[in-house]
Amino acid sequence: MQPQPPDFPGKNPSRIKGVSSKEGVALQKATLTFQGYAARCTVTVVAALCMAAGLASNEATAAEKPTSTSSLGTAAAVKEGASLFRANCSPCHGLSARGGGRGPDLTSGRWTHGSSDAAIFRTITSGVPGTEMPANGFEDSEVWAIIAYLRSLTPPHRATVSGDPANGKKIFFGSAGCSNCHMIRGSGGLLGPDLSRVAAARSVAYLIDSIRQPDKDLSAGMLDPNNHYGLPLIYDTVSVVTARGERITGIARNEDTFSVQLLTTDQNLRFFLKNEVKEVTHERKSLMPPYSEDRLSKSQLHDLVAYLQTLRGEESGSKEGR
Numbered sequence: 466m467q468p469q470p471p472d473f474p475g476k477n478p479s480r481i482k483g484v485s486s487k488e489g490v491a492l493q494k495a496t497l498t499f500q501g502y503a504a505r506c507t508v509t510v511v512a513a514l515c516m517a518a519g520l521a522s523n524e525a526t527a528a529e530k531p532t533s534t535s536s537l538g539t540a541a542a543v544k545e546g547a548s549l550f551r552a553n554c555s556p557c558h559g560l561s562a563r564g565g566g567r568g569p570d571l572t573s574g575r576w577t578h579g580s581s582d583a584a585i586f587r588t589i590t591s592g593v594p595g596t597e598m599p600a601n602g603f604e605d606s607e608v609w610a611i612i613a614y615l616r617s618l619t620p621p622h623r624a625t626v627s628g629d630p631a632n633g634k635k636i637f638f639g640s641a642g643c644s645n646c647h648m649i650r651g652s653g654g655l656l657g658p659d660l661s662r663v664a665a666a667r668s669v670a671y672l673i674d675s676i677r678q679p680d681k682d683l684s685a686g687m688l689d690p691n692n693h694y695g696l697p698l699i700y701d702t703v704s705v706v707t708a709r710g711e712r713i714t715g716i717a718r719n720e721d722t723f724s725v726q727l728l729t730t731d732q733n734l735r736f737f738l739k740n741e742v743k744e745v746t747h748e749r750k751s752l753m754p755p756y757s758e759d760r761l762s763k764s765q766l767h768d769l770v771a772y773l774q775t776l777r778g779e780e781s782g783s784k785e786g787r
Contacts, residue, residue, distance in 0.1 A: 539613065546614025549607055557597065562618055568598070569666030572618040577665040577778065585612050626669055626767045626774070633772025636765055643769075646753065649776060655732055656716060656752060658700060662778030672770050676761070679751035702748040703727060705737050716752060 551560060557568030564570035569577070578588050589608050592600035603611070637643045638652075646657035663672070674681050705713045705727060715729035725745055727735050730752065739745055754760075761769070 542610045542613035543617045545607070546610035546612070546617075549603070549611050550614055553601070553603075554611070562615065564667055564671060570668045570671060571615050572620070573668045574619045575665050575777070577662065582612055585615070626770045628764070628767030628769070628771030630768070630772040630775050632765075633768035633770070636761075636769045637772055641756065641761060641765075641769065655728060656730070660773065660776055663776050664774045665777045669770060669774065672773055673766065676756045676766060676769065679753040679755055680749075700751060702750050702752050704744075704746045704748065706743040706746075707737075708742060710743070714752075717747075 550558075550562065554562070554568070558564065558571055559568070562571040569575075574580075576585065578584065578593055586608055588598065589601055589603065589611060592598050601608075637647075637649075644653040646654040648654060648659045648661070650661050667675075671682070700716055703715060703717045703725070705725065707713065713727065713729055713735065715727040715735075717725055718728050718734065719726040723740070724736065724738050727737065729735060737745070756766070
């Protein structure tokens with residue numbers, strides 16, 4: 466015969482000497498309550514430990530993700546990356562990754578937010594806070610394929626110009642009048658794009674084309690992400706003819722179906738309701754005049770581009786005077 470377990474209140478309260486049946490029942494309830502509480506505490510602690518272990522495992526996995534570069538350089542990875550890039554990235558960075566309305570040139574070998582494979586992986590997956598680069602939900606293999614494609618576009622040597630940056634700065638803020646419309650680190654005008662980090666976003670060839678032929682590839686303006694009715698903005702010439710026949714020219718800072726906010730050529734901000742004006746016309750040409758060799762010599766152009774190539778945004782907190 467197996468030995469019987471010892472008496473305790475939760476087992477059979479009526480067998481405890483000096484304890485009435487009613488008191489025994491109360492003791493039993495108290496004991497069961499305590500046992501239930503202890504069990505719940507144990508489950509909670511175990512669950513917390515499992516969660517902590519899971520988080521640690523996820524963090525370790527996340528930390529290890531950017532190390533898998535085995536597919537880089539393979540023809541299959543480059544082909545897959547090209548397809549993914551054109552479907553998902555080209556609206557901002559251009560079909561050939563040479564820069565678009567909102568995204569920088571990704572073929573120049575200049576990476577503002579880190580040039581290593583791991584840094585590019587994080588930029589693609591997590592985005593860049595404070596910029597228009599969003600986080601993306603690609604599979605890891607897809608991210609590596611995109612990186613493989615971008616690596617295949619990087620030239621073996623960066624294009625440079627043999628100009629004098631110091632003289633180019635004088636040209637920018639002086640004789641060429643670039644600062645009348647373009648701002649660099651808080652100094653300059655507002656009609657054209659801010660150029661504080663243009664070297665990180667644009668190639669030498671793009672800069673030369675933009676100076677010689679500004680109508681060739683119009684830059685996109687900033688669009689309010691909260692304005693679901695806003696129209697895409699570009700730095701083109703916009704003309705508004707008022708009800709009185711006055712023609713006002715500038716660039717659109719904000720525009721939707723019903724209104725347009727115009728930064729005029731004298732850099733005043735004006736607001737118009739479209740049903741109160743005769744016409745609003747986008748001319749699809751830049752306000753910036755073309756700088757031919759008669760206006761800007763080849764050596765001056767090289768000096769100016771050499772100066773622009775120093776602007777990578779590293780000192781965005783400082784101001785650069787004239």
